[in-house]
Amino acid sequence: MAARAAAAFALAALVLASLAGAAPLWAAPWSWPPGLFATNPALPGVTAASSPNSTELCALCRFAVGLVDASLSLPGGEDALARAAASVCEKLRLQDRRVCQNATQLFKDYVVTVLLHSVLDPASVCGVLLGPGCGPPGPPHANWSVRLQPVPKPPVRPPGPPPPPSAPRDSVLFITDVHWDRDYAEGSQAECGEPLCCRRQDGAPSPGRPGAGKWGDYRSCDVPLRTVQSLLEHATWQEHHNTWQEHNTWQEGRGTGVTHAYWTGDIPAHNVWEQTEQDQLQALTTVTELFRKYLGDITVYPAVGNHESSPVNSFPPPSAPGHHSSAWLYDAMAKAWSHWLPSDALVTLRFGGFYTALAKPGLRVVSLNMNFCSVENFWLAINDTDPAGQLQWFVDVLQAAENNGEKVHVIGHIAPGLCRKTWSWNYYHIINRYESTIAAQFFGHVHTDQFEMFYDEETLSRPLGVAYLSPSVTTYWDLNPGYRVYEIDGDRNDSTRAVLDHHTYYLDLEEANRLDRPTWRLLYSARKAYGMEALGPADWDALLRRMQDDDALFAIFWWHLHKGHSSEPCVGMCKVALLCALRSGRSWDPEQCARLVRPEQHQALVRIWKETVRC
Structure with missing residues (x-):
């Protein structure tokens, strides 16, 4: 039973990772336990993170993924594992019963097919789910290159001034x-306990709580x-x-x-x-x-x-x-x-x-x-x-x-x-x-x-x-x-x-x-x-430099980032994580944020920033 529960947990984690559709499961919350960070002498108030992925969690993940592989080789293993995954999802209160059962059935074929054909070993799967602290976040053939055509790069012309206002x-x-x-319903329950609310099937709101607005709602809608x-x-x-x-x-x-x-x-x-x-x-x-x-x-x-x-x-x-x-x-x-x-x-x-x-x-x-x-x-x-x-x-x-x-x-x-x-x-x-x-x-x-x-x-x-x-x-x-x-x-x-x-x-x-x-x-x-005089790359880079030192300017950017609706200020690690993300047109590149933090701090910043992704 324990082995099946562990395997089911791994499948539930895989399903819920897809269900989330946003940050991976290893994305960290805004507030981590005290003592997790050490002061960064290069930037006062900015902290460095040790990995939040414990050795025990990584070991459990690798063990569970291995059990998933073994369970799928048994007769009826796919259906049994899906049922167990739904049960684990409910018992751990990852989502309510309806979401857990529907999600495991919907994602079952997709996730199992990938697991059966994947070349990822358990460590790599856990690296994808829990972050690089648990294993390489990708398959062993992950280092590949696209071939550029054998044509010399033209000389780069420095940017000229913006065209005059009269220019087309x-x-x-x-x-x-x-x-x-399509099921949005004005006046419906906007705090339904599921990933999406304000829907006709959610019923009326609790006494004293406002229902969904006519044009939308700030809650999970x-x-x-x-x-x-x-x-x-x-x-x-x-x-x-x-x-x-x-x-x-x-x-x-x-x-x-x-x-x-x-x-x-x-x-x-x-x-x-x-x-x-x-x-x-x-x-x-x-x-x-x-x-x-x-x-x-x-x-x-x-x-x-x-x-x-x-x-x-x-x-x-x-x-x-x-x-x-x-x-x-x-x-x-x-x-x-x-x-x-x-x-x-x-x-x-x-x-x-x-x-x-x-x-x-x-x-x-x-x-x-x-x-x-x-x-x-x-x-x-x-x-x-x-x-x-x-x-x-x-x-x-x-x-x-x-x-x-x-x-x-x-x-x-x-x-x-x-x-x-x-x-x-x-x-x-x-x-x-x-x-x-x-x-x-x-x-x-x-x-x-x-x-x-x-x-x-x-x-x-x-x-x-x-x-x-x-x-x-x-x-x-x-x-x-x-x-x-x-x-x-x-x-x-x-x-x-x-x-x-x-x-x-x-x-x-x-x-x-x-x-x-x-x-x-x-x-x-x-x-x-x-x-800004213009919106060229150099102008945006200059804005980043100004925001690093100008908290008032950064606060304006933060207000715009949320389309004029922001309930909490972004300071400390939040600000540094966002500035790092804005500099990073390629993923997992500590050098992009070298001006802000030490390389060993970069992984922590990525985790913090990814928690804000709402996709």
Whole structure:
């Protein structure tokens, strides 16, 4: 019985890791036990962490994973283990009974198939689940490299001054992480004890507790369709009137209205323990039709999020056979998005969920399937060597763009700094090589307003790229809904196609629910809010340096990060962890944060920061 319980715990941990869809199980809480940190003499008040993973926990994990392998070899072992996993999940109160049972049944086939075919040994599995203190966080073949084409890198031109205000500019609408909940119910229980609440099946709230708001809720809830419609109505109004909002007054814009839109995934809600393929397809078609209704002839370039699949985070390589294949999803996306994408883009979308398209002469969009780099995609435990050949394809697209004098915008869901290490470092290497071609990078996933820096690989001192992580539509959790418009260098000779400014809009949820009237407002414009002359990589690097010493400036950034709704200040280790994350365009790289902490402290900072990821 003890052996089965241990094995079931391991399977329950694997299932719940996928169920969480956010930080891995080893992500640390904000407050750790006293004495865990030692003072860092390099930066007063910053502390270093010893590993929170005890030797005993790691040993138990390795033992349990070994028992999972042994149990699966027995007749009926898969079903028996799933039942035991659900029981352990309930007894340990990892989730309530309904979630535990539904999750183990939904994830059973997916997790067991990966375990049976994975080359990971128990130590590596525990490294993935509990962090590198318990073992290598990846398969033994994890060190692989993408081949760059044998073409010399063009000389890097120093950035020039921003174009004058009279120069043409494009406006790009950016929407991410909608997480529409079709079962959202105004007045329902918003503190239901499950990962997602505010749903019709949750019933009425407890006496004295407020129910779910009409337009959304700050608690563990996603958004109703009416909130998504309200957002699109506001974005469309701006497109037609060609205006920017400054301090609640409308002023004439300098562009030609929204030229195109980027939509970087995560359409369905967070009830991942009960979602079927049909549920995901309904979310895809419903929200896609909503975009078409409100945006009209504006071309939308979508990217695949980690919540689009069923089960969540399940994105096998294209070679996966039968019911394990993602063809059901990619084919549906190709059909739904054929109104926006050219036929050659649909070919690679059907193959692996990625594509490229020419947005206009001189500007190419590359949409990457970042699930092929995700630490929560268990399929990569079988083989994570450039899944679907996507990065090699990316290199070939970039080389062709360089040859043709095109600039490139890269879009995706999960930012590269959150990816598996080898994938992330290969991506970073590609960005270094094609820094003169890649004009901008846009991602989502974290639900908050952030960015990631890229520096030259030789010295890690010359900033050469920035990836924007834009705020979510969903309120999940404790956030206002939001969206963004990017000002892009427009059609002119020697256009950089770079981001010149961005404007973030939000809905004050408390006000909207109280007045029953959604009023979208400008939260901030980047250049004005942070006193930046431009938004080049060097300017963002300078902002990081200023925020390190200027607590008031950092507090403004923290307020914007949460879309104007933040209940707790970020000080001490919280601040250092965030500044470290903003510097880190590649994952697990202590050198990126050498100015902030000693290398041995880096793992602790990553743990703290990952706890804030709300995906």
